[in-house]
Amino acid sequence: MxxxxxxxxxGAKYARIMSVGGYRPSxxxxxxxxxxxxxxxxQWIRERSGIESxxxxxxxxxxxxxxxxxxxxxxxxxxxxxxxxxxVIVATVTHPLQTPSAAAAVAHRLGTGNAAAFDVxxxxxxxxxxxxxxxxxxxxxxxxxxxxxxxxKLSDFTDSYDRSTAFIFGDGAGAxxxxxxxxxxxxxxxxxxxxxxxxxxxxxxxxxxxxDHNVDFPMLTMQGQKVFRWAVWQMAPVATQALEAAGxxxxxxxxxxxxxxxxxxxxxxxxTLKLPEHVPVAxxxxxxxxxxxxxxxxxxxxxxxxxxxxxxxLALLIGFGAGLVFAAQVVRLP
Ligand SMILES: CC(C)(COP(=O)(O)OP(=O)(O)OC[C@H]1O[C@@H](n2cnc3c(N)ncnc32)[C@H](O)[C@@H]1OP(=O)(O)O)[C@@H](O)C(=O)NCCC(=O)NCCS
Numbered sequence: 001m002x003x004x005x006x007x008x009x010x011g012a013k014y015a016r017i018m019s020v021g022g023y024r025p026s027x028x029x030x031x032x033x034x035x036x037x038x039x040x041x042x043q044w045i046r047e048r049s050g051i052e053s054x055x056x057x058x059x060x061x062x063x064x065x066x067x068x069x070x071x072x073x074x075x076x077x078x079x080x081x082x083x084x085x086x087x088v089i090v091a092t093v094t095h096p097l098q099t100p101s102a103a104a105a106v107a108h109r110l111g112t113g114n115a116a117a118f119d120v121x122x123x124x125x126x127x128x129x130x131x132x133x134x135x136x137x138x139x140x141x142x143x144x145x146x147x148x149x150x151x152x153k154l155s156d157f158t159d160s161y162d163r164s165t166a167f168i169f170g171d172g173a174g175a176x177x178x179x180x181x182x183x184x185x186x187x188x189x190x191x192x193x194x195x196x197x198x199x200x201x202x203x204x205x206x207x208x209x210x211x212d213h214n215v216d217f218p219m220l221t222m223q224g225q226k227v228f229r230w231a232v233w234q235m236a237p238v239a240t241q242a243l244e245a246a247g248x249x250x251x252x253x254x255x256x257x258x259x260x261x262x263x264x265x266x267x268x269x270x271x272t273l274k275l276p277e278h279v280p281v282a283x284x285x286x287x288x289x290x291x292x293x294x295x296x297x298x299x300x301x302x303x304x305x306x307x308x309x310x311x312x313x314l315a316l317l318i319g320f321g322a323g324l325v326f327a328a329q330v331v332r333l334p
Contacts, residue, residue, distance in 0.1 A: 009141030012180030015134070017334045018080075018145075021073025022301035023066050023173040024288065025057040031167065038163045045167045050263020054170030054289025056155040063095045063173075067106045067151045070173035070297070075110070075147065077334070078177035085177070086143030087116040089133060091126025091150045091293035093322065094157050095119060098207065106149065116143065123201065124259045124321025125191070126150055126293035127174070131317070132189035132327060134178035149175040150293030157203070159219040168262070169220075170289025174297025176334070183332075187246030190238050191327035200226050201322035231265045231320055236272035238328050239318045246330035251276045254313025255303055255333065259320055260285035260295035269318075280308045292321060304333060 030053050031042040045051055057066060067090055075082055088107040095102040103117035122129040127150035134146035154169035178186075203218040210218060239258075243250060256279055258266055263285050270281055282299035291298060296317055303309045311333055318328035 011139045011141030012144075013139070014181040014184045015138035015178050016181035016183075016185030017131070017331055018177045018179045019074045019077035019334045020174065020176045020297055020301045020304065021070045021077060022298045023069035023073075024298070025055040025061060025066070025171050027056050027058065028053050029056050034160070034167045037160045038166050040163060040167060048264070049168055050283070050285055051167060051289050052286050055172055057153050057171040061153075063092055063102050063151050063153050064105045064109070066153065066171070066173035067102060067149045067175070068109055070151065070175040071106060071110055071147055071149055074175035074177050078145070078179065080145055080177065080179070082111040083113045085110070085112045085115050085145050085147045087134070087137060087146045088112065089118060089120055089130040089146060089148045091120045091122060091130045091148070092152055093121055093123050093126070093292060094152045094154055096156065102151070122325050122327070123323060124261060124290070124292045124295065125319035125323070125325045125327045127296045128189065128317055128319035128327035128329060129191065131176070131178065131186065131329060131331065132191060135186040135189075138178055138180055145177055145179040147175060147177055149173060150295070150297050152292040152294050154220070154292060157220050162219065162221070164224050165220055165222050168290045170291045172288060172291040172294040172298050174294045174301060176297055185332035187242060187330035189327055189329040190241040190245060191325075193323050193325045195323065197226070197230065197324045199223070200230070200324055228262065228265060230324060231261060232268040232272070235318060235320050235326060236269050238326055239269065239273055239316060242316060242318065242328035242330055248314065248330060250274065250279065252314060253279045253316055255280050255282070255309040255315040257282040257296055257299050257303065257315050258318045260288060260299055261290050261321070300333065309333060
């Protein structure tokens with residue numbers, strides 16, 4: 001056995017979110033258009049989900065294209081060049097190739113040189129998973145700047161004739177650059193999974209079923225009520241733990257940016273958390289629908305751009321979804 005010591009990487013003391021950039025496809029899809037294919041109404045969709053419209057990407061617009069649009073903004077705003085990005089993490093469940101990853105194409109087309117690149121499959125929690133990993137990578141010394149992108153083209157995987165999902169999902173991308181910081185700016189991540197509810201949100205069939213059993217293209221299915229109850233009852237305690245882990249109380253927050261799953265879920269969490277009224281809450285779902293991994297960074301960008309929250313404020317993020325999986329952390333906004 002060799003007694004020669006090996007060197008290990010040394011990272012920054014702390015990491016922070018340096019910038020945020022979003023991309024919303026141009027096509028606005030109204031509830032009326034959704035109701036052309038399902039037995040529903042604009043009123044029902046607004047009352048049950050809070051959604052008034054959502055965006056759909058163009059047929060030839062890919063997850064990779066949308067990632068690049070959001071990432072370009074985030075990298076420029078961070079004041080770094082693409083070659084300074086050491087790793088690209090794309091959180092997505094709608095990149096339509098099993099392999100290679102969307103991230104490798106994004107890293108290449110963005111001009112990072114040869115940044116490390118991989119996708120994360122954690123559905124609507126994917127962005128918060130990515131933030132957690134990027135935080136550890138910057139502090140661990142495996143990359144100085146990490147680009148974290150949440151991006152979905154859910155319109156490709158949603159059955160527009162399925163009453164339980166057709167109205168809920170939308171398309172879009174949001175990106176952040178995470179880099180070194182002198183001050184603590186990303187709190188501990190509270191995360192986990194409950195695989196006993198693996199079937200609660202899932203593709204209808206596997207690619208093997210498509211190949212061997214001639215089944216239709218495997219769209220997403222969702223047990224809406226089950227997911228709703230889980231989110232309302234199980235996620236508020238996770239959010240509370242993230243606050244405690246960061247050593248702050250809810251009245252010290254400048255924003256609450258939960259995954260935009262359903263406006264009723266957001267409102268129920270606000271109530272359970274006893275969030276003070278002065279804390280602005282992301283309600284981007286009204287015009288974006290549920291964009292899964294993209295929903296938190298998109299909502300973050302909108303809140304900062306609209307002046308609803310000041311840059312540098314403290315925000316509580318929480319993502320949750322298929323798996324089931326979840327992740328929450330307090331961050332200082334870019
Ligand atoms: C999908 C969701 C909006 C449905 O709302 P809900 O209140 O749970 O609706 P239910 O499934 O209990 O159905 C209630 C009634 O509406 C009807 N309904 C269901 N879908 C409908 C639709 N699209 N339009 C009109 N009526 C509908 C049902 O048939 C049922 O009618 P009934 O009372 O006569 O039997 C809600 O369950 C939800 O948001 N779940 C979580 C989804 C989510 O967050 N997914 C992403 C996870 S990250």
